[in-house]
Amino acid sequence: MGNGRISQMLARQYDSLSQRLERRIDGPRLRTAVVGDLTGRVLEIGAGTGRNLPYYAKADHVVAVEPSLGMRTQLLGKLDGLVPTVEVIDASGERLPFSDGEFDAAVSSLLLCMVDDLDVVLHEIHRVLKPGGKLSFFEHVRDVGRRGRTQDLTSPLLRRVQFGCRPNRRSIERMEALGFDVTVSDPPAPISPKPPFSGPYFTGRAIRR
Template sequence: MGNGRVSQVLARQYDRISERLERGIGGPQLRTTLVGDLTGRVVEIGAGTGRNLPYYSKADHVVAVEPSSGMRSQLMGKIDSAAPAVEVIDATGERLPFEDEEFDAAVSFLLLCVVDDLDGVLTEIHRVLKPGGRLSFFEHVRDVGRRGRTQDLTSPLLRRVQFGCRPNRRSIERMQALGFEVQVSDPPVPIKPRPPFSGPYFTGTAIRR
């Protein structure tokens, strides 16, 4: 989740709540696409309850960054079933406790819509990636036209009732502005049923130039 304000109650229920989303996005296949080919040393920002861990089939070492104590407690219970070695870190995406150019890859999964400082998180990811390293992401961004304008209007309310989610984030544009070379899925990832105010959703890679 990447949000330290997640309550203990939500953390305990998060996996159950996520099942509906999993069915709507084809969860196992999407997660395999997202992390299955990553190699070397990988950092996942906002790892939540660790739902991606079983799909790291080629990574040597995964560092799971999660600021919510409730989420971390759920995540710790899944480490034994994970393929690579997993290290769990209490930190936020805005202040990653790592050296420059430490990681071969980074992962974000529905993270960038909830972080307080989008540019700060992307700058930190850029810093800790090796040159040519990639951020592998599944995120939703602001739409265009009337739907985008509706997202601008509803974002302040939705942020309060949907755990900090901001549907009008321009995350891909900010990746490009901060020095990443970005490729996204075309067409966007289909979501069934489509959320009324969020989307489009994309998988993609952002390469540190």
């Protein structure tokens, strides 16, 4: 997860603050499912403090994009001894500084709920992936029924207090509309206890058409 508005002080505390979430989502299992089998040249957008990096078991090279200086500082401190090699880039998902079709795979982890322009980010991911390349993700989306309507109402407040998170994002629908064939986890990714205002959470793959 990455956000250019996160302060350096908060970034220094981020790993300790996120330990509760790690336990709720069974972090090692989930991160292995998202990145463990990716091969070739992989782009992780909003890499945060680098919590996914130890789980890249098969990639040749990982490019970690992170717009927050504080997050990048924490990430850079974790690179020693990592295999595969990791390159850290200061950039945002809305403007990826890479050529068309440069990557075999991309990764987003609790990112798409926070970006300012979801369609632009998905378009950029589509552009930099090779045809047939995959976006591997762990994300939450708007629920249905009454809970979805509650998310619509609470989204402006949560955006202010949770790093810009919008719980009513329809990220999977937008992936499908913008040139991806999407498969998601069934059942949704387990998270316990269930957050009161966000979710369901999914892992999945979106293949670039």
